[in-house]
Amino acid sequence: xxxxxxxxxxxxxxxxxxxxxxxxxxxxxxxxxxxxxxxxxxxxxxxxxxxxxxxxxxxxxxxxxxxxxxxxxxxxxxxxxxxxxxxxxxxxxxxxxxxxxxxxxxxxxxxxxxxxxxxxxxxxxxxxxxxxxxxxxxxxxxxxxxxxxxxxxxxxxxxxxxxxxxxxxxxxxxxxxxxxxxxxxxxxxxxxxxxxxxxxxxxxxxxxxxxxxxxxxxxxxxxxxxxxxxxxxxxxxxxxxxxxxx
Amino acid sequence: xxxxxxxxxxxxxxxxxxxxxxxxxxxxxxxxxxxxxxxxxxxxxxxxxxxxxxxxxxxxxxxxxxxxxxxxxxxxxxxxxxxxxxxxxxxxxxxxxxxxxxxxxxxxxxxxxxxxxxxxxxxxxxxxxxxxxxxxxxxxxxxxxxxxxxxxxxxxxxxxxxxxxxxxxxxxxxxxxxxxxxxxxxxxxxxxxxxxxxxxxxxxxxxxxxxxxxxxxxxxxxxxxxxxxxxxxxxxxxxxxxxxxxxxxxxxxxxxxxxxxxxxxxxxxxxxxxxxxxxxxxxxxxxxxxxxxxxxxxxxxxxxxxxxxxxxxxxxxxxxxxxxxxxxxxxxxxxxxxxxxxxxxxxxxxxxxxxxxxxxxxxxxxxxxxxxxxxxxxxxxxxxx
Numbered sequence: 001x002x003x004x005x006x007x008x009x010x011x012x013x014x015x016x017x018x019x020x021x022x023x024x025x026x027x028x029x030x031x032x033x034x035x036x037x038x039x040x041x042x043x044x045x046x047x048x049x050x051x052x053x054x055x056x057x058x059x060x061x062x063x064x065x066x067x068x069x070x071x072x073x074x075x076x077x078x079x080x081x082x083x084x085x086x087x088x089x090x091x092x093x094x095x096x097x098x099x100x101x102x103x104x105x106x107x108x109x110x111x112x113x114x115x116x117x118x119x120x121x122x123x124x125x126x127x128x129x130x131x132x133x134x135x136x137x138x139x140x141x142x143x144x145x146x147x148x149x150x151x152x153x154x155x156x157x158x159x160x161x162x163x164x165x166x167x168x169x170x171x172x173x174x175x176x177x178x179x180x181x182x183x184x185x186x187x188x189x190x191x192x193x194x195x196x197x198x199x200x201x202x203x204x205x206x207x208x209x210x211x212x213x214x215x216x217x218x219x220x221x222x223x224x225x226x227x228x229x230x231x232x233x234x235x236x237x238x239x240x241x242x243x244x245x246x
Numbered sequence: 247x248x249x250x251x252x253x254x255x256x257x258x259x260x261x262x263x264x265x266x267x268x269x270x271x272x273x274x275x276x277x278x279x280x281x282x283x284x285x286x287x288x289x290x291x292x293x294x295x296x297x298x299x300x301x302x303x304x305x306x307x308x309x310x311x312x313x314x315x316x317x318x319x320x321x322x323x324x325x326x327x328x329x330x331x332x333x334x335x336x337x338x339x340x341x342x343x344x345x346x347x348x349x350x351x352x353x354x355x356x357x358x359x360x361x362x363x364x365x366x367x368x369x370x371x372x373x374x375x376x377x378x379x380x381x382x383x384x385x386x387x388x389x390x391x392x393x394x395x396x397x398x399x400x401x402x403x404x405x406x407x408x409x410x411x412x413x414x415x416x417x418x419x420x421x422x423x424x425x426x427x428x429x430x431x432x433x434x435x436x437x438x439x440x441x442x443x444x445x446x447x448x449x450x451x452x453x454x455x456x457x458x459x460x461x462x463x464x465x466x467x468x469x470x471x472x473x474x475x476x477x478x479x480x481x482x483x484x485x486x487x488x489x490x491x492x493x494x495x496x497x498x499x500x501x502x503x504x505x506x507x508x509x510x511x512x513x514x515x516x517x518x519x520x521x522x523x524x525x526x527x528x529x530x531x532x533x534x535x536x537x538x539x540x541x542x543x544x545x546x547x548x549x550x551x552x553x554x555x556x557x558x559x560x561x562x563x564x565x566x567x568x569x570x571x572x573x574x575x576x577x578x579x580x581x582x583x584x585x586x587x588x589x590x591x592x593x594x595x596x597x598x599x600x601x602x603x604x605x606x607x608x609x610x611x612x613x614x615x616x617x618x619x620x621x622x623x624x625x626x627x628x629x630x631x
Binding site: 053062167179 | 252
């Protein structure tokens, strides 16, 4: 297995994903390679239909690529996550990955705290008391300390998205993947969510890959990848992007 | 904290059809079986409402109403060979079908029951008060159940006369709670019964006996069977049946259960009830799980194993079953009282209620197993747009 260099935590190599058969076959992602570093807050941008979500799904172990590899650093070794069995990949996701999706997808019957507890108790087998403590800590960090026992129907859109972020972060993932996490929010709440994600990346050392088409997120990113027609057009540190924009 | 129970309570309207289906299944099965037991228990009234511990009847007897003649000399087989039996308690008991000719014409089947009438008699039904037993000492006098008057063509009851197998009888009293199935029970003295049924004084259809210690009855019955019923080496002596009252009651009920095929009919409808309950519960759980498919997909994406979600669905099916059963118990009680008020006999012994509730709960769990197929749709990649 190829060793990964420097501080790279996960990398996609020549990733290709096709959909359909015969004449109707389309290529959503075409020979894309990219590396993400530990603690990096990266944006994956591009127009609708450019293949952003498909690339995110392949990198995060949710969608098998037609060809190519995704390598992830696992302590002293490197894992090729698409050569793992389903069960191994499930364990990989449990150990390393957090996810935030466009919809909040919170269980309507469970309180904010229970949404997080269920991940710890069902996923990691954390004892009830410990799960409760950890969930409260994460929600307090996200500014929801006074809303622990509220059901989703009593939370605003921004608060629900923060609970969803808490659910992704509560097991301290090394990698966190977010698909349009601010699209359902006004900019005030969206900005707060982005700040939270960036803080989590920098303070917890978690690598964040955020799919978005919102340019207002650019100032917060460490790195931005642009995708068009299934291919990376450039990836630059943010200052260069800002310079290019001006 | 139980997530399944929390969800169940929060979305109670969604789960209500499943709960009601479980309750309906339990109610249907319990009432049907209760009615069947009630119906069958009628066939063993002469055993269940008398006080004998041991019943001696003709060879290979199937049911109490199918007794054949046996000689009174069988008394010698009971005592003194069996010291557990109180020799003073041994007495004849007569039961046989007869034909009742109504006062105004027409006939009806009846069952003649002749017993000793003394205070310590173990063959006299409990409803025969000393006064009624006194009246039965008069020749050709009989007592019938109030509910049978119509069937027997009686209007005023007491004082009316009729004929049984061509011999005149007079109604001297009425009892209640002894309604029969095939033919109305006619209670009378041994002398009257022998006269009506043309039995000689040394003949009877049963011999009854009591034990000093009732708990010894099974041992005595077994010993008598080994000696006079089961012993292949003594072919000549295989001419009687010996049973405890409980054994004979069960045998009589089972005979009529098989003879009428009522068990098959009840079993079939009970299966239908279970099936309806299982399908509705399964679909309720399936729909509820599908409604949470995106939330479950998030958990799958986070690496939470599928078996956790399976156990959550099964846990929900368990609680749907428990709540359904909890709803069913008071409903069963209420409906059985209603049925009894309407004149039906419903028997709901604890073993029956326990069995019905266990089977219904198990059905809810099986419904949960079928609902697990909904988890096949949980696909984390579908969350990405």
